[in-house]
Amino acid sequence: MSATEQPTHVRWRIIALIFLVYVLMIVDRINISIAGKYIIPEYGLSQVEFGMIFSAFVLTYALAQIPGGWLGDRYGPRRVMTWAILWWSAFTALTALAGELALASTLGVVGSFALVRALIGLGEAAAPPNGNRMVANWVGPAERGTAAGAVLSGSSIGAALTPPLIVWIMIQWGWREAFYVAGAAGIVVACLWYWLTTDTPAKHAGINAAELALIQAAGGTLRNPASTDNVQWRRLFGSADLWFLTGAYCVLGYNLYFYFAWFYLYLVNELGFSLESGGFYTMAPFLTMAIASPLGGWLSDAVGKRYGKRWGRSGVGCISMLLTSVFVFFGAATDNAILAVVFLSASTGTMMLGIAACWATTIDLASRYAGTAAGVMNMGGNLAGTVSPSLTPYLAQHYGWSSALYVMSGLSLLGALLWLGVHPAREIEFAD
DSSP, rough: TTTEEEEEEEHHHHHHHHHHHHHHHHHHHHHHHHHHHHHHHTTTTOHHHHHHHHHHHHHHHHHHHHHHHHHHHHHHHHHHHHHHHHHHHHHHHGGGTTTSSSHHHHHHHHHHHHHHHHHHHHTTHHHHHHHHHHHHHSSHHHHHHHHHEEEHHHHHHHHHHHHHHHHHHHTTTTTHHHHHHHHHHHHHHHHHHHHOOOOSSGGGGTTOOOOHHHHTTTTSSSSSTTSSOOOOOOHHTOOHHHHHHHHHHHHHHHHHHHHTTTTHHHIIISOOOHHHHHHHHHHHHHHHHHHHHHHHHHHHHHHHHHHHHHIIIIIIHHHHHHHHHHHHHHHOOOHHHHHHHHHHHHHHHHHHHHHHHHHHHHHHHEEEEEHHHHHHHHHHHHHHHHHHHHHHHHHHHHHHHHHHHHHHHHHHHHHHHHTTTTTTOOOOOOOO
């Protein structure tokens, strides 16, 4: 290696590709919540029935997190992610026909939609843990919060783009066409992922020796460390830190799915916004997420360098959930529609300040099985997310929308307390 050779930046191009996958994943996840404005009246569904369709996606998405992470640890995220994207993109396109499929005559319209969406969830489940596996392989500990924040901002960008994009497609061509377009986009993203990524830095043709040395010196790995052994489940599940982290992520998942599943319809049906203005204002919480995710990742790394890893991960996570609780409370309490949007959007921003710390902590605790550990945490968050789309309209119907939001505020306070039980520097010890 030349003394003057500058490191390439391939690791950040890999991060950008994970970001793109996250954008696609979220578009395909929440497009149905926007299309629900047409689907609900066309098929005569109730809000609770529509919530059940959304929950079907979240249930399989949650349950497949650990298998999806294990597959990435064992066989590499490049192949696993490619097949996952192709799988969920095919069923995203099929969502357009779910109400007319032969299944609808057997399972009913709700059952047919629920099955298709459940199959989308099965495919999407592989994306977050495999993205985390890639971060663990390509990025050292000092940059993991920043990398995780950048990746996770893809979810926020996708969520911000989806409402106006899907509304525009629906108005121009119809709600079914929105799913066809999303399915086609998935094929493109799958091809880009397969062509431009490798499982580990050492396999990438575009990386130079300087960047390889930089990644290795920073604590990254040049190979999949768990690719040749079996997961040590007892040691992994025996970590109290991982379970406290998973509990905190359950709260985040519950709150997040309110915005994914109901925020647009809440603005239009409850706060009185028009179809178009509702699509515009629905962007607000997701734009704050997009800003806060990378900012929170940088903050986690910066605080960790100065005050230690526990402050950088657990401290940032705890304070972010405390602030979230406050802003959701004010959003529920105000009678002004615009102020409600402001407070609730602020709450998603503070919530996302801590999300990168969650994902970076799974690598800190179990870098050897980073995909599997991330799957455990994300399974918990999405099991809570399974409850949210159905419980939220139930609470709103029986006790009012404010009460449903107060529940979110109280849960956020609980999430802050759970972070106190997480010690990121207490790495799980695995046998060689």
